[in-house]
Amino acid sequence: MSSTEPTGANGAAGPAGPAGAATPRRETVDVLIVGGGPAGLTAAARLAPRVAGRVLVLDREADAGGIPRHSDHPGYGLRDLRRMLSGPSYARTLVARAAEAGAEIRTRAMVTGWSGERTVEVTSPEGRYEVAAGAVVLATGARERPRTARRVPGDRPQGVLTTGQLQNIVHLHHGTVGERAVVVGGELVSWSAVLTLREAGCRTALMVSRYPKAESYAAFTVPGRTVLGVPVATRARVTRIIGKGRVSAVEIEHLDTGRRRTVACDTVVFTGDWIPDHELVRSAGIDLDPHTLGPRVDPALRTSRPGVFAVGNLLHPVDTADIAALDGAHVTEQVLRWLAADGRPGTGEGVPILAEAPLRWIAPSLLRPDSPAPARNRLLLWTDAFVRVPRVTVRQDGRVVARRTLPWPAAPGRVLRIPSSVLRDVDLHGGPVRVSVR
Known part of the structure; x- marks a missing residue:
């Protein structure tokens, strides 16, 4: 199943539509993967040798590889590649593996919408076109919420970034930031921001976390405080950004006492607080999980649209890159089953799996009668409290x-991981399953 279908004579664009625009050309592939990060590239590398036709990866960036491209520190590849690499080395390795396996990787290609059940619209420097596929794998990942989404008031100066913007400036464009920073958040990615700031010659004056202790593992928090000299203000939040032209300070509030203080800085980095890149899911009318805000999937990573799968941090915002990659490996057999069934949908509507407070979400969040075990035989959950x-x-x-x-x-x-065997005795024709932690 592989072709390019020009819609006019000699491969040119077809007749003009009502508005006078040319009808875009259409390509047909066996598997289309939207997103060239760890999950998408791993799926491509596994699928390409096992399908008869084409496996195409579309990525909107200039280079494939996802967030690891500009995360220039070690810690990548442990679970999927069984070795430790820096982010850029990890990204290059996954790109090379997918290409060597026979997958086609096309960058600067933005998927803008759908024109059929498994047909997408693409805009690139070469023009507009459509891609129809036997199966579609959505691997668009997640992004940090910027300051505007967090509704932090104050002035609108320069120097307010997310971790992704910071790493892009420093590692990809070799630019400079300020000299003294405040990092908002205490997750793993927050310490990644600290390392990037350090490489850029910017000292982290304070890390701010709303929790009783920084969210990251002690293996990161303790060295961060002692070796890097980063103080952590817990049970605190940024209530105002101050500065004309450039950030000059932030106002910090203690959540328990209400006391406020001002911390001088010229750079503010908002980290964590992830949201899936779910625009394609929403525009397709695919069922969303109201808690992850990504697509609702079963352990086979099937969405509510037949033949459309979802993997990686689009589903569980946010887990490590190697766990996202293992989702890409897991979806391989599920896509092959779909292609072999020649488009017959899975059986059953499924039993919802719900997480109860203090758990915020669980993935996968649907169990169907024909579902396999989830990736790594684990359910992934997110908690809003320490237990x-x-x-x-x-x-x-x-x-x-x-x-x-x-x-x-x-x-x-x-992410909290629990063995999927806890679902072994679930009635697949019963009511919703509720998972709680005490």
């Missing part, structure tokens, strides 16, 4: 389905 010894309870229709005590803590800012 030192999590006791997991699974209920359905008023009965306890499973109980499990975990040997690792639940903490905000990082």
Whole structure:
């Protein structure tokens, strides 16, 4: 299944439409992957040798590889490649593997919408065109919420960034930032921002977290405080940004006492607080999970649209790059099953899986009768509270389905993983499944 279908004579554009615009050409591929980050590239590398036709990856950036391209520090590749690489090395490795496997990687290609059930509209420097596919894998990832989305008041000076913007300036464009920064958030990505600031010659004066302790693992927080000399203000938030032209200070409020103080800085970096890049999901009318804000999927990573799958941090914002990559590996067999079934949809509407407070979301959030085990036999959850010894309870229709005590803590800012075996006794024709942690 592979072709390019010009819509006019000699491969030119077809007849003009009502508004006088030419009808775009159409390509047909076996598998279309939207997004060239770790999840999309891993899926491409696994699928390309196993399908008869084309596997095409579309990425809107100038270079494929996703966020690791401009995250120039070690820590990538442990779970999927079994070795530790820097972000850029990891990205280059995944791009090379996908290309060597036979996948076509096309950059500067923005998927702008849908013109059919599995046909997308693309805009690139070469013009507009459509791609029709036997199966579509959405791997568009997630992004940090900027200051505007967090509704932080104050002045509108220069020097207010997200981690992604900061790393792009420093690692890709070798630009400069300020000399003294405040980092908002205490997640893993927050310490990544600290390292990037340090490389740019900018000292982190303060890290601000609204939780009782910084969300990241102690393995990062302790060295960050002692070796890098970064103080962490917990149970605090930024209430105002001050500065004309350039940031000059931020106002910090303690959440328990209400006391406020001003911290001088010339750079503010908003980190974490992730949201999926879900525009294509919404425009397709694909069912959204109201808690992750990504598409609702079952353990086979199937969305509500037949033949459209979703992987990586589009589903669980946000997990590490190697876990996103393993989603790409997991979806391979599911896509092949779909192609082999020649377009027959999966069976059953599915049983919803719901997370109860203090859990914010769970992924996957749907269980179908023909579902396989999820990737790595794990359910992924996000918590808004620290629980030192999590006791997991699974209920359905008023009965306890499973109980499990975990040997690792639940903490905000990082994904909690629980064995998917807790769903073993779920009635696949029953009511919603509710997962709680105490």
